[in-house]
Amino acid sequence: MSAPLRRAEAGLARLHQLSNGVRVICDPVPGLETLALSVVAGRGARSEDAERSGWSHLLEHMVFKGAGERSAKDIVEVIEADGGQINAATGYERTSFQVRALAGGLDLGARVLADLVQRPTLEAEDLAREKQVVGQEIAEAADTPDDIVFEMAQAAAFGDHPLGRSILGTEASIATATPKTLGDWRAALYAPDSLVVAASGAVDEDELLAIAERDFGAAAGQGAPEPPPAEFAGGISAEAKRLEQANLVFLLPSVGVTHEDYFALRLFAEILGGGMASRLFQEAREKRGLAYAVDAYAETYAETGVLGVFAGCAAGDAAELAKVAAGQIMALAERVEPAELARAKAQLKAGLFMARESPLARAEQAAGQVLLFGRMLTPQEIAEDIDRVEAADLARIGAGVLAPGRAAVSVLGPKPALKAAESFQRALFG
Template identity: 75%
Template structure:
């Protein structure tokens, strides 16, 4: 039996709804633990924009019987690492540990998720820290241009707002209100404990019951509104050496049958050095050093994106080239292109599976979305099943609304690139 044909790890559920998935990897001496909440910034209303990210910061200021310093010292004292990340649709707490470190790791994360201290003085300081993070993002061109594009794509929807929120919106959080948000965001029925590497399933289940079995249901977060692509142009003049361009088209979400068609479309368009955009924009015309295409997806919505950095005087031509390559790919794809894209996508998928962290995170995401961990062979088969007709149908669907989201950041000479892209794609 090939490794790719091995059955996926089983999913267990505690009485309170917390789900547990264990993925042992023979031969490893380390383990990766991810405790993932299936909620994030997408569940925020405008008044609480940025609270999920602020909460992720705050739980590390003290939890259970440990201070902020004792949290990290406990993990690092056993050779491990701890981190966390907030996204639009989920929040993840990760521990990387030596074999045998699961006991401590899960205990610490349980304190973070279920028993943070929420001290008022700590909260005041952390608001300042996040305020600096917001300022840093505004000063970083390749952060700011994507935030502009996100806003152009989704407008007033929570997906159109920055995960960081604003200084004003995070400023209204108080310890009591943030604690209520924690109870809703990290409610047990939305939690997945996922471990991969040097882990034992029976031990993991025992520890999960010990640390999370008593977690009670919290308050309810507001439902996440349906994702809807709006479109528009966001040009912003800034004194930079380069223009930063992002072009987005409405696409499908993670649960859509055409998800892998979207991934393959992006790969052929701008996924590597053999892609259409790289060859045309960089190799033939010398318009950009960095240019790529990607698929950015959520449960029910997604976009096809193109990012490029170029001289301001070349921005309009680059926008026209990007539009032409998208339209051309929507019209036809060659057999060798499709085969290369499938090989690249499967390669990246199987290479990621050699990382315990990636496997733990991937399994948690699949359980949250599909209720099960998907076998690698099933995913590979779905990639192989995509045909040229599927890409043509998807391309037509993306172009049919005649709407794009464009963000242009840089010298004034570049700012017309968004309008050029739209006119070239939708004459």
């Protein structure tokens, strides 16, 4: 049976744990007529070795081909017949299966998701077809410049580490999967030690706990080995291609999501290029007209992360845009204006509280927090952490991203744009 672990300090959400290690989160939201149910495994593409690259994503596809007593058609029809929606997503550190439903849809949603996670049929004929589908997805990504340029940057940043490989894998790596080996991978990837069942919206705690015990209380399996620590390698990946625009990504090493400076990194990225009032948007687009699209972001994993800048621009402007991006990073590392910091904090908190209005976002966020921290964080706790960030913390982030003297740069576009890689490196590090 389950045991309560923690009640969120300022809310109704509660965390329980089943005897087999599966954790259950109940987050009722009064007044809603819908609910969201997420079954989240705290493993993903980062757990793969090179030979199994892409298997987590392939498995996510395959469980929808048939599970329990339901065919692929039955899985979606039974959910949609009740007004619900079903989806899934594979990331580097997490795999998530989700159902949105009307009030009263918890029982059916849990039965279907439990079958997907624990009892997929994994038929050989389905696997052969799905390998073709994923192969088309890989080809489509390769034909999409603003997809492939991020994969190039990821590879430049993390090299042979799993974080440096595409979540989709390669046609060669997914070709080796068989129903047996994929089934073994399922047992490791979705093992109960990293499984979280989270429900938010029109849900009742007693009903959820009974359903979770029924559908996930017998889940078994030995988890995949812990992935190796990631180290930022850095380097340049540049490819000349006949395109209308140059696509640029600049990455610098930074902290992970569990680090005390996590929110300082998020705020640094927000001020640098998080919106129309950001430094990059104002300088590169509004003042100089160098790019239509330019933004900065923080991509974080458990123990590491990156500060990133993406831009799409004319090939002839790429080198100059790279200098501007480098200059703005260095300037922000030196000084932040109080009004900028206040605005960034307001934006970050607004995003947090707006997401709280979606049951699915609440369920996914709570599951992620439990997987990372072993508990749920209240919105007030997060807001207080954001408010505590000072200018000195941003200066520390700026010094940290520049100190190693390494960047990962990817450029995809007409040949003149390739100069942007060296331009960025030289402007930052001489």
